[in-house]
Amino acid sequence: MADEPLLEVTDLSVEFPTDDGVVHAVDRVSYSLAEGETLGIVGESGSGKSVTSLAILGLLPKRAKVTGSVRFLGRELIGMKDNEMRLLRGRNIAMVFQDALTSLNPVIRVGDQIAEAITAHRVISKHDLSARVIKLLELVGIPNPAERANQYPHEYSGGMRQRALIAMMIANEPDVLIADEPTTALDVTIQAQVLEVLERIKQRTSSAIVLITHDLGVIAGVADRVLVMYAGRQVELGTADDIFYRPRHPYTEGLLASLPRLDRRSGSERLHRIKGQPPSLLALPPGCAFNPRCPHAKHKSCDGPRPELVAIGRRAHLSACLRVDEIYAEAQESS
Amino acid sequence: MIKFIARRVFFSIPVLVISSFIVFWGIRETFDPTAKYRTSKDATRLIAEKRKELGLDRPIVVQWWTWATRFVRGDWGVSASTNGKVTAMTSRALGFTVQLIFWGVLISLVVAIAVGVYSAVRQYSVADVALTGLSYLGVAMPPFWFALLAIQFLSVEPKLRWHLDRPIFYFVGLHSTGQSGFNMDYVRHLVLPVLTLTVQTVAVWSRFQRAAMLDVLSADYIRTARAKGLRRRQVIFKHALRNALLPLVSQTAVDAGALFGGLIITESIFSIPGMGRLFIAALLVGDVNVILAWMLVGAVFVILFNLLADVVYGILDPRIRVQ
Ligand SMILES: Nc1ncnc2c1ncn2[C@@H]1O[C@H](COP(=O)(O)OP(=O)(O)O)[C@@H](O)[C@H]1O
Numbered sequence: 112m113a114d115e116p117l118l119e120v121t122d123l124s125v126e127f128p129t130d131d132g133v134v135h136a137v138d139r140v141s142y143s144l145a146e147g148e149t150l151g152i153v154g155e156s157g158s159g160k161s162v163t164s165l166a167i168l169g170l171l172p173k174r175a176k177v178t179g180s181v182r183f184l185g186r187e188l189i190g191m192k193d194n195e196m197r198l199l200r201g202r203n204i205a206m207v208f209q210d211a212l213t214s215l216n217p218v219i220r221v222g223d224q225i226a227e228a229i230t231a232h233r234v235i236s237k238h239d240l241s242a243r244v245i246k247l248l249e250l251v252g253i254p255n256p257a258e259r260a261n262q263y264p265h266e267y268s269g270g271m272r273q274r275a276l277i278a279m280m281i282a283n284e285p286d287v288l289i290a291d292e293p294t295t296a297l298d299v300t301i302q303a304q305v306l307e308v309l310e311r312i313k314q315r316t317s318s319a320i321v322l323i324t325h326d327l328g329v330i331a332g333v334a335d336r337v338l339v340m341y342a343g344r345q346v347e348l349g350t351a352d353d354i355f356y357r358p359r360h361p362y363t364e365g366l367l368a369s370l371p372r373l374d375r376r377s378g379s380e381r382l383h384r385i386k387g388q389p390p391s392l393l394a395l396p397p398g399c400a401f402n403p404r405c406p407h408a409k410h411k412s413c414d415g416p417r418p419e420l421v422a423i424g425r426r427a428h429l430s431a432c433l434r435v436d437e438i439y440a441e442a443q444e445s446s
Numbered sequence: 447m448i449k450f451i452a453r454r455v456f457f458s459i460p461v462l463v464i465s466s467f468i469v470f471w472g473i474r475e476t477f478d479p480t481a482k483y484r485t486s487k488d489a490t491r492l493i494a495e496k497r498k499e500l501g502l503d504r505p506i507v508v509q510w511w512t513w514a515t516r517f518v519r520g521d522w523g524v525s526a527s528t529n530g531k532v533t534a535m536t537s538r539a540l541g542f543t544v545q546l547i548f549w550g551v552l553i554s555l556v557v558a559i560a561v562g563v564y565s566a567v568r569q570y571s572v573a574d575v576a577l578t579g580l581s582y583l584g585v586a587m588p589p590f591w592f593a594l595l596a597i598q599f600l601s602v603e604p605k606l607r608w609h610l611d612r613p614i615f616y617f618v619g620l621h622s623t624g625q626s627g628f629n630m631d632y633v634r635h636l637v638l639p640v641l642t643l644t645v646q647t648v649a650v651w652s653r654f655q656r657a658a659m660l661d662v663l664s665a666d667y668i669r670t671a672r673a674k675g676l677r678r679r680q681v682i683f684k685h686a687l688r689n690a691l692l693p694l695v696s697q698t699a700v701d702a703g704a705l706f707g708g709l710i711i712t713e714s715i716f717s718i719p720g721m722g723r724l725f726i727a728a729l730l731v732g733d734v735n736v737i738l739a740w741m742l743v744g745a746v747f748v749i750l751f752n753l754l755a756d757v758v759y760g761i762l763d764p765r766i767r768v769q
């Protein structure tokens with residue numbers, strides 16, 4: 112048998128019943144993650160990146176309807192009992208949340224919040240525990256860790272809070288670490304430092320990392336593979352090189368065009384924003400969800416059926432563009 | 447923490463000084479100690495004489511200062527109706543009242559927190575809905591009526607039905623004659639008045655605690671706690687409850703005045719010679735010194751209660767301490 116993926120997500124969908132109708136927050140997302148791999152998940156805000164990850168960990172509110180399958184080392188996680196799932200959370204699969212300020216408990220010392228992540232999963236002496244906590248804080252680059260461990264979240268800066276949250280989630284060297292926009296709230300220099308911490312963790316432990324962001328720039332040079340999401344659906348999946356140099360979906364192209372690039376002459380080409388707004392998840396257009404904003408969509412075929420990810424050539428590069436063959440015909444031949 | 451408390455005590459002094467003046471002035475405006483001479487012969491002369499004797503002809507600030515300096519030294523004057531020393535009367539009454547308040551607040555808090563947390567964790571369950579209904583009943587029911595029902599059904603009826611020598615729960619005083627101290631007799635006297643005192647506070651505070659707990663349970667840090675793999679029990683009691691207690695602590699302080707006032711009904715019904723009864727008696731005869739003492743003790747009580755709430759808040763929430 113071929114080696115089993117660490118994490119295998121198949122047709123994962125999440126629906127929220129609301130007063131206005133059913134919100135299809137995540138619609139049939141599938142991906143797999145190998146040991147030690149870094150997968151980037153990119154998409155505008157509201158595209159279902161966080162909800163996908165929360166569904167994997169079983170942390171969505173009860174009213175969320177989750178279907179599909181998530182297998183961790185062959186074990187099905189969807190529908191697993193909470194007290195069983197608890198044993199995997201933080202130990203096998205951990206998640207660093209988007210907003211570090213609100214994600215830390217304001218009335219508990221940071222050191223104690225980290226210690227708790229350890230004692231939730233194993234028995235350890237008091238002495239070893241505090242040594243381990245200090246070591247973790249040091250690993251994520253917090254100065255004076257012994258002193259800092261006794262402080263409360265409000266005494267930390269934004270970047271330090273994010274790092275403390277990371278320390279908490281790597282405490283048990285999880286097999287999978289999901290980092291949900293860990294740098295979004297931070298300024299650029301701190302962003303780089305936090306990414307460095309993730310890189311260091313990857314080298315030190317053999318954790319596979321899912322790095323979620325709305326900014327393709329963040330995962331350049333970090334991710335092995337990239338999944339692009341739009342309106343709760345996946346639109347493109349490929350290696351980082353595929354996505355950055357051979358994008359095969361107009362939405363990915365749009366994201367790339369909105370990146371500031373050094374190789375672009377300043378002034379001659381302004382930064383592009385993708386025109387229009389993401390669609391309402393209550394009423395997606397038929398066919399391709401990107402249709403209303405797509406520069407290429409003037410064609411009947413874009414109106415339906417709902418596009419699926421399709422392999423391009425022989426490589427493991429998948430696109431959900433219904434007209435991928437036409438739009439990228441020339442590029443295809445040359446590549 | 448000690449610095450924090452010291453500062454709070456220090457800042458409460460001007461509050462007390464100002465409120466004592468307002469109380470003093472208000473009472474001088476509304477009660478006339480010479481009113482009882484109005485019907486006597488030669489009223490005008492007698493009243494003028496008495497006014498001079500009592501110092502009522504001097505400016506209000508001077509009167510207040512004289513009264514306040516005596517008050518601080520523990521000389522609260524004599525009662526107009528009994529001629530007894532107000533200081534002694536008040537401290538005796540206060541002894542009873544403190545017992546009622548202590549047990550009332552303690553039991554209210556414990557029950558309200560337990561009910562609130564349970565309802566929030568089991569939101570929309572049968573138990574939650576039932577407790578919600580009960581709490582509306584508790585809020586709507588006038589305490590004196592509740593007290594009368596409680597006396598009837600918990601004391602009088604059982605005694606008659608089972609032909610008991612003495613009722614299970616007493617409804618007069620805090621001790622039987624000849625008894626004292628903390629014993630079964632005390633508990634049997636305490637149950638009904640404390641129950642009366644707590645019905646409304648439990649109803650209101652448990653709603654409050656439920657809302658706070660629901661709010662906290664949806665916070666991001668609760669999700670973090672779960673993501674770490676903590677047990678449900680730890681998530682609820684260590685992470686959620688501590689944060690969810692903060693609003694109730696503030697609310698308790700706000701309700702302190704109402705609690706002190708609420709004693710009037712309870713003490714009257716259960717014949718407990720505490721501050722509430724003292725106040726009612728003084729009010730009926732216009733016993734100015736006793737009313738003044740009651741008001742001031744009430745103010746000190748509210749301030750102390752708020753101080754205590756602040757200290758508890760500071761212990762629970764480290765963000766407060768640094769300021
Ligand atoms: N608890 C919820 N109830 C209803 N809708 C939700 C809930 N959580 C998320 N959503 C919706 O799901 C969609 C995807 O959200 P999210 O995964 O947070 O986006 P992203 O992380 O990509 O910015 C959003 O439109 C959001 O409004």
Ligand SMILES: [Mg+2]
Nearest residue numbers: 160161209292
């Ligand atoms: Mg998100």
